[in-house]
Amino acid sequence: MSGPAGGDASKADLVHRQLKEEIELGELAPGTPLSELWLVERTGASRTPVREALRRLAAEGLVDLVPRQGARVSRVSLQSVRDLFDFRTLLEPAAMRQATEAAAADPELRRLFTAMRNEFARTVRRVPSQARSRAFYELADRFDWAIIGATRNEHLRRTIAELRPHTARLRNLSHVDPQRVEVSVAEHLRMCDALLAGDADGAAAAIADHLEQSLATIFRNLARGPGEGLDLLG
Amino acid sequence: MSGPAGGDASKADLVHRQLKEEIELGELAPGTPLSELWLVERTGASRTPVREALRRLAAEGLVDLVPRQGARVSRVSLQSVRDLFDFRTLLEPAAMRQATEAAAADPELRRLFTAMRNEFARTVRRVPSQARSRAFYELADRFDWAIIGATRNEHLRRTIAELRPHTARLRNLSHVDPQRVEVSVAEHLRMCDALLAGDADGAAAAIADHLEQSLATIFRNLARGPGEGLDLLG
DNA sequence: TGTATACAAGTTGTATACAGTATCGGCAGC
DNA sequence: GCTGCCGATACTGTATACAACTTGTATACA
Helix, strand or coil, rough: CCCCCCCCHHHHHHHHHHHHHHHHHHHCCCCCCHHHHHHHHHHHHHHHHHHHHHHHHHCCEEEECCCCCEEEEECCCCCHHHHHHHHHHHHHHHHHHHHHHHHHHHCCHHHHHHHHHHHHHHHHHHHCHHHHHHHHHHHHHHHHHHHHHCCCCCCHHHHHHHHHHHHHHHHEEEEEEHHHHHHHHHHHHHHHHHHHHHCCHHHHHHHHHHHHHHHHHHHHHHCCCCCCCCCCCC | CCCCCCCCCCHHHHHHHHHHHHHHCCCCCCCCEHHHHHHHHHCCCHHHHHHHHHHHHHHCCEEEEEECCCCEEEEHHHHHHHHHHHHHHHHHHHHHHHHHHHHHHHHHHHHHHHHHHHHHHHHHHHHCHHHHHHHHHHHHHHHHHHHHHHHHCHHHHHHHHHHHHHHHHHHHCCCCHHHHHHHHHHHHEEEEEHCCCHHHHHHHHHHHHHHHHHHHHHHHHHHHHHCCCCCCCC
């Protein structure tokens, strides 16, 4: 799944993870050239593991690889954002359905989601608005991973997991809208409630709605300020 | 897309393509150990491109990679077959909808699918039943690629393309049922008709039905004869 | 006889040297 | 002043050598 768990750690793994994180956080802006030698200097590993990391990132779509020219951090276009969210809207409601069924059959899982539901509620009530968005996104991340973990179908699970860095990067490249956080908390509460009620259709609808609102917000923000490293060609 | 088109051809590409084909055809049975040195002897390339090919195959799920032990051709379980078809049933109707819309807007594409529709019809009428299944599968392959090519969403397109080798392998590992071919031709005709009529819902339903029938056939055949390299543990 | 340990073979992980190719600069010619 | 050629440079693609680890076996010992 490559997500929160950290395995043994070959150098290729380490370089991969480090680059992935930096791309996700926007520290490596879209279009940044990633020469193998530069990465060798930067990471201390030799070319072989660096190469492997780059190939993996390319397979995940985080890096564009041109055969005899080199690698660059993949660019983000309006079209790619649309494609990403359309695809997520296809996959994630299905995952939500599976998670709902899994929770209905597993008290342990229900406890987990109940706890998260309470955390979401607490976030909006108790956390000062300064730190609120950070706390919220950290929590939303854990929620996403919980859904992924509760997804039975392996292909679905892996594919959704692979999309997450793209979404995260988008969030980090565009400016966060504090107002959006309030609404997003409400959307997450609705997802939790439907899931805990065993209402698969409701949960699916809730996440579809959430995705639609997220996309709308991103587009609004892009229209306002161009953002750090976004190509608006698409 | 890595499918029918063949690019420049680095050694890593060649090894990757060759192994992929052999796994697809079942010449390399599930569970076969793939030592890097063995592949070096076999392919004439050095370890570096062989390694890269193995990593790529692992990312595609065709090879299982255990960190310090080696690679094996990935095994096929009942559960993995179910997962595969469930996932395809999620993705391919959506692709079919996009292809239908694309065809409605593009006369060139309509001509292509009209031609294919006729070929399907001809297959059942004119081709002697000896060679019929081979001809059919070759045609069905081209149909699949045409759908993939007409799919607008890049994530959807790539994901579906990546699943194809798994399906093909399954077909080649289990015994082909000649009766199934007749029915499958009819299903493809129905898909073509709906697509050409601009009936996205109908096309989506047709492919969903096709997938359901395919899965049922595979399960029937597996119940009958255990097949060549299938684990029935799942 | 059963268990633990040391050894040996084979494998992957990593580093590095070499070869081929694309890019960018300057320079001659028009 | 502009275009086209050509060499230098830097990069990737490939091969190979070395290191670290895992597994299976044989042997010593309780």
